[in-house]
Amino acid sequence: xxxxxxxxxxxxxxxxxxxxxxxxxxxxxxxxxxxxxxxxxxxxxxxxxxxxxxxxxxxxxxxxxxxxxxxxxxxxxxxxxxxxxxxxxxxxxxxxxxxxxxxxxxxxxxxxxxxxxxxxxxxxxxxxxxxxxxxxxxxxxxxxxxxxxxxxxxxxxxxxxxxxxxxxxxxxxxxxxxxxxxxx
Numbered sequence: 481x482x483x484x485x486x487x488x489x490x491x492x493x494x495x496x497x498x499x500x501x502x503x504x505x506x507x508x509x510x511x512x513x514x515x516x517x518x519x520x521x522x523x524x525x526x527x528x529x530x531x532x533x534x535x536x537x538x539x540x541x542x543x544x545x546x547x548x549x550x551x552x553x554x555x556x557x558x559x560x561x562x563x564x565x566x567x568x569x570x571x572x573x574x575x576x577x578x579x580x581x582x583x584x585x586x587x588x589x590x591x592x593x594x595x596x597x598x599x600x601x602x603x604x605x606x607x608x609x610x611x612x613x614x615x616x617x618x619x620x621x622x623x624x625x626x627x628x629x630x631x632x633x634x635x636x637x638x639x640x641x642x643x644x645x646x647x648x649x650x651x652x653x654x655x656x657x658x659x660x661x662x663x664x
Contacts, residue, residue, distance in 0.1 A: 486510040486520060494523075501527040509538060514646045515561055518587075535585040536563040541641035543655040548590065548647050553628025556591035558647035566638040568593060573625055573632055574618075585643075590634050594626045 486508035496503035505523035512518050517538035524531050548558055562568065563585040568577040575597050588596075598619060605615030624630040636643055639655065 484511055484513075489519070496525040496528060496530055498530040499525060499528040501525060503530070503532075505532070512561075514559065515644060518561065533584060534564050535561065535587055536640075536642035537561060537644055541638075541644075543639045544641055545653045545655055546636040546638070546643070546645045547651045547653060548634045548645055548649050549631070550590065550625070550628075550634055550649075551631045555647070555649060556589065556594065556626060556628065558590050558634075558645055558650070559587070560590060560593060560636065561585070561587050561644045561646075562636065563638060563640060563642040565640050566636055566643040569635040569637065570597075570625075570632050571635070572630070573597075573622060575622075590645075591626055593634075594622055598622045598626070 487510070488506060489509045490507040491504070493502050493504050495501075503523055503525045505521060508520045508522075510518050510520055515537070519536055519538050521534040522532070548555065550556060564583045565579055566585075567579060569575065577593075577597075601615070601619055601622065604610070605612070605619070621630060625632050634645075636645055637655065644650075
């Protein structure tokens with residue numbers, strides 16, 4: 481069995497977005513099982529300690545939408561490689577994750593994204609002025625979806641084509657004009 485190690489492909493210095501000093505970024509190429517080659521970028525400012533990380537597919541696939549119909553409890557185990565420019569939409573749950581200028585790519589599962597949404601929903605419910613009943617209802621729906629009790633559609637919209645979902649149920653579709661332009 482061959483050992484898989486990340487291979488450094490690039491190193492450069494830019495201005496730190498926090499303290500404006502030198503910020504060193506290293507990029508590594510890694511052959512990830514089931515996914516293929518990915519680029520992992522990592523940076524740290526030695527002055528203020530600010531950290532930045534990103535992940536994306538090494539091969540650009542072109543603008544696309546990846547759709548997974550989640551109907552079985554095991555479907556939430558699908559691996560998601562989301563680049564920093566990709567959006568996630570779950571219409572049945574009213575979930576939209578739209579990348580901003582400081583958005584980072586990551587590797588997780590559909591369940592991991594649901595857990596993150598549940599955590600953020602809990603925070604917003606505690607800090608916001610939404611009625612407690614509405615918050616409880618929303619959190620209950622997300623939990624049911626996570627446990628496979630509520631079917632939903634998981635949509636990853638990637639204008640750059642550097643994201644993927646590893647699942648036999650993943651369908652790759654071309655982006656519609658409004659999705660290419662960053663609209664919903």
